[in-house]
Amino acid sequence: MLLKALIKYARVSTVGQTLENQIESLQGYGCNKILKEIQSGAKSIRIALHGALEYLREGDKLIVTEIDRLARSVKDLHNVASQLEDRGIVLVFLKEQIDFSTPSGKLMFTMLGEIGEFERDLMNERTAEGRARAKKQGKHMGRPGKPRKNLEHALDLFGNREENKISVNDIVKMTVVPRSSIYANAKDR
Known part of the structure; x- marks a missing residue:
């Protein structure tokens, strides 16, 4: 398959975070386009990602630094990966060294996606437990009040x-x- 375009996608969740590390990781791969986004992946529409998905054509390659930069749930991850595969677009994750165009890459992709979702669920559970414990102890939750x-x-x-x-x-x-x-x-x- 002849590679036509190489697209890179970088995303951070909040304004306080920086894209520098992801962009640095994406350097050296040559590309036609780098799409950057500061947007939570959980519940919001990621405009740059949707733009990348519309821009990509058969034979193109989408490079993302990490699995969790592309999607926040295994279901969303599989949807995006399936769409790309159906369109003949190669998906590569640098940190996990996964090339979705290979069978072993697909297996690793599925396993790591499930592990990532499990970790997020555990973190949310621990956060909820910590909040409940703090509330029970009478600690103030939320922003500090005005004088x-x-x-x-x-x-x-x-x-x-x-x-x-x-x-x-x-x-x-x-x-x-x-x-x-x-x-x-x-x-x-």
């Missing part, structure tokens, strides 16, 4: 909003206390 004086000021304004002709939106802007906190604490006054 108590801000809340008191917001509640004073809220209590007198009609006579001062001030809206809840204005109170939120002035005190930087979330609307939900104002309403939740106003019940107790």
